Amino acid sequence: MKSLWAMCTLCMVSVAYLWAINDDTFTEEKQQIVPTTQDDCGCSPQPQIETCVTGCAAIPDTTPALTKKDFLRNLHLFANEPLSSKSLALETLLFYGEVTQNWLPETSVLDKEHLQFLQRELQKTHVEIQLRVVDEKGIVRIELEPTVVKIGDKYHQHVHKTQEIQSLEISGTIKRVGLYHLWSRF
Amino acid sequence: MVLESKNSWHNVDTIWLSNGKTNSMGRIEFKCQFVNKKELCYEEN
Numbered sequence: 570m571k572s573l574w575a576m577c578t579l580c581m582v583s584v585a586y587l588w589a590i591n592d593d594t595f596t597e598e599k600q601q602i603v604p605t606t607q608d609d610c611g612c613s614p615q616p617q618i619e620t621c622v623t624g625c626a627a628i629p630d631t632t633p634a635l636t637k638k639d640f641l642r643n644l645h646l647f648a649n650e651p652l653s654s655k656s657l658a659l660e661t662l663l664f665y666g667e668v669t670q671n672w673l674p675e676t677s678v679l680d681k682e683h684l685q686f687l688q689r690e691l692q693k694t695h696v697e698i699q700l701r702v703v704d705e706k707g708i709v710r711i712e713l714e715p716t717v718v719k720i721g722d723k724y725h726q727h728v729h730k731t732q733e734i735q736s737l738e739i740s741g742t743i744k745r746v747g748l749y750h751l752w753s754r755f
Numbered sequence: 756m757v758l759e760s761k762n763s764w765h766n767v768d769t770i771w772l773s774n775g776k777t778n779s780m781g782r783i784e785f786k787c788q789f790v791n792k793k794e795l796c797y798e799e800n
Binding site for chain 1: 756757758759760764770772774777779780781782783784785786787788789790791
């Protein structure tokens with residue numbers, strides 16, 4: 570009788586244990602929100618869901634807008650400077666290329682030389698990017714063929730040209746930060 | 756990262772490559788060049 574009672578107790582404990590395990594198993598996985606730190610691209614701290622694939626391309630652009638007052642101040646500075654890559658005013662106007670392009674016709678502070686130079690530079694609205702990963706033997710294992718992306722827009726590319734490695738995706742943003750320089754994050 | 760716009764490769768990073776059989780370090784190279792809006796239109800046409 571005692572052994573029968575012990576068997577029943579053991580069965581009840583086992584059933585309770587299995588129920589507890591199943592309860593945990595079928596509980597929906599909760600997404601954990603963790604704060605991220607300020608990014609070097611000027612992006613604000615954003616919540617990141619750990620189960621998602623995110624990157625800088627998924628973070629909203631929080632670059633401060635150029636005011637009309639700052640635009641005119643930089644334009645006047647540029648008008649009185651030699652045409653050089655060391656001009657912060659020129660580089661600011663190029664960084665805000667689309668805004669500069671829109672507001673430039675309203676002003677007439679530039680001489681012909683400065684105006685033609687700035688307009689020519691503002692035509693550079695896109696960038697051709699290429700990426701490859703080369704292993705220790707010098708073999709190109711991953712290759713993103715020449716791809717044109719718009720400056721300031723977020724891009725997302727699937728890379729299928731791979732050798733003995735799975736295909737992958739890259740995403741990022743390109744910004745103009747100078748007469749000859751680009752900022753990139755991917 | 757800030758890169759010069761030019762027709763040559765920039766070494767930007769390294770990654771560990773593994774396909775389950777072989778492993779190797781991989782050098783990530785990136786190239787970026789300005790494209791003129793007019794040239795882009797010409798290519799599309």
